[in-house]
Amino acid sequence: MSDDETLDLPGCLALVRAGDQAAARELVEHLYPQVIRIIRRHLPRRVLEEDLAQEIFMKMFSRMDQYHGAVPLPHWVSRIAVTTCIDHLRAQKRRPEFRWADLSEKEAEVLDAVITNESEVAPDDAVEAHELVHKLLAQLKPEDQLVIRMLDLEQRTLIEISEHTGWNKSLVKVRAFRARRKLRKLFENLEQKERS
């Protein structure tokens, strides 16, 4: 009973609030794929996604009384998941500076090519480009990373980002602007280091 069509969310919620364990299990099974996708999108592979998913569901149960149906339940859970990912990113130590030395040989080649040439990245180098993007994003504040990831990698609209994060559109725009400015500075520094 984990499909969208078969799970009656309002009915299931009512049962969960009454302490029905079977309904709560169904709800967890229904929301698990969504929660895992959010974790995978925003956090590096080394993160223990099971622990984080557990934390998110625990928060969901403890805040169940605060959910009044103003937004669809998956959006509400998505906001909890996003906030938990941001907290996790905050807890991780950020490198003070992005360095060429931190890149693998292949990643350095791709970055060098993308800075010096105006051609597109070769399809074979997509994995390295993906890693590079994540390493560059790690230099930003967690909230800014999240916005840029949703805008540029997932190609979501401002409204979608707003729904999934709970931030209003203006705040999303401000965060995107701030993140892009930081990225420009990063590239300027990289170019200077490349020349020297």
Place this chain on the structure above:
Amino acid sequence: MKQSDEIWSRLTKAARQTRDDREIEMPTGFATRVVARGLSTSALSESLWERFAIRMVGVSCMIALFAVLTHFTFQSTPQTEDLSTAFFQMDDAASIILGEDSNG
């Protein structure tokens, strides 16, 4: 500035070509474990609030009783018997300003 944006655009365009092919499979017993812990935690927090609220009712009743008792105790202490006496005992503000002798 424009060049940096173009570099970023090319990188993200390439990064979008990668697919996360990891399967989404819930570990065995995950839902049971999470539900057992999640529901017990929320029940515990509810009961804590209930206990706290009941105690607070008792404390607020005690405070109210204390306030009522204090109010009546102070009201029953002897005040000035005659208000007119009290009025004439007060200094005349106008005479003080004018420098007049209040006794004369």
